[in-house]
Amino acid sequence: MVSIDEVARLAGVSTATVSRALSGRGHVSDTSKERVRAAAASLGYVVSASASSLASGRNRNIGLLVPFLERWFFSTVLSGTATELMRQGFDTTLYSLAEDRELRRNVFDTLLRRGRVDGVIAVSLELDDDETEGLLALGIPVIAIGGPNPQLSTLTVDNVGVAHLATQHLLALGHRKIAHIGASGEFDLDFHIPTQRRQGFELALAEAGIDVNSTLFEPADFTIEGGFRAAKQLLGRPGEQPTAIFAASDEMAIGALLAAREMGYSVPTDLSIVGVDGHELGEFFRLTTVDQFPLRQGARAATAMLTALRGGSAPEPTPLPFELIVRGTTARPAAD
Known part of the structure; x- marks a missing residue:
């Protein structure tokens, strides 16, 4: 095993300088730091985690x-x-x-x-x-x-604000029959994110003068499969169909998109879909979303x-x- 002394000899500096250069603690000139790093790399030297912890009082x-x-x-x-x-x-x-x-x-x-x-x-x-x-x-x-x-x-x-923005986008386009794919109680855990997103959705509808009690809702499990099943339920119901769906996650929105296409809907001509998150697949599916980065x-x-x-x-x-x-x-x- 390569020792710190060998690195110091190859770099032409003291062991203390090697320690400071590799730990980032204490002043070392750029020239010396570069020599130390080059020497350590050529010898394959890696700072011992236990030794560093003892010296600094930290585990990194x-x-x-x-x-x-x-x-x-x-x-x-x-x-x-x-x-x-x-x-x-x-x-x-x-x-x-x-x-x-x-x-x-x-x-x-x-x-x-x-x-x-x-x-x-x-x-x-x-x-x-x-x-x-x-x-x-x-x-x-x-x-x-x-x-x-x-x-x-x-x-x-701000999950209320995130959902409010997504729903406002649909309202601004002229949609009034907007369904929501959210989550069932078993997934409404830490910080009640699904509930907050439903609140943001309903707040935007109420501001637009739409009766939130008349809107369609279907629970899912925040997966593509869950969104697919929920959209099938929404779009397969008898009666007036929604012109838009706000899904509480991009994965559910992608599932809804796939279900709509399978059922013969043209997206966005027949049905608009918006999600939340900024999923990496969003660009591939050309999904409108509220990106949380x-x-x-x-x-x-x-x-x-x-x-x-x-x-x-x-x-x-x-x-x-x-x-x-x-x-x-x-x-x-x-x-x-």
Whole structure:
């Protein structure tokens, strides 16, 4: 195994200079830093994580808490977070807090208390008072993405505003018979995102003078398959058909698009469809959506964490941006 002494000899500097150059702590001239990095690369030298931890008092490791791993949105946020942290030389430890309450309790009561992480980023998790207090008691920075938590530094998502904007787009095109594909109660968990998006949808309708009680609603499970089945139910009902569908996620919107085409609807001539998220498949399907920039959400959380670790102040509760992206699945109703 290559030692730090060998790197120092090859670079023509002291071992202390090698340590400062590779750790990023302390001043080293650009010339010396370049020589050290070149020497380390040629010898295949990698800084020992345990030695670095002992010297700095840090693990250079951030804990990431998420409710689901298999969902595209969460994996995309995590990708943005992990990529930014890796650029700064940090590892990540992932904790998936699904429906298993015992497992979730073990993460907060045991795993996070082992002192292996320098900070925690919680992604779209509604933490109860005990969990929040447990995180704060660790004495390390905690950054949250999602709904507001008055005790934590939070990057907030305005899900009511997101849905309101998507529905306003359909209304501005002249649609009045708008159906909604949302989520059933079993998926209305942390921060009640499906409920908030339905509230934004109904708020926009009410502002337009439309009776929200007369609108069609079909629950799904935030997947393409779920959106496909829900759209089949909506479009297969007898009576007056909707001219537009607002789906509470892009995946459900894509499923609705596929179902509509299978049933002989021309999108957007016969039926307009809009989603939410900014899914990577949206461009392929020419889907109109409200982009939440999930990759950027993750990167912003990582930047906020790094700032806090360097002694800077944690961010005040900050609203995350979103933007309507108009593509090829929305148009004026055929009657117009």
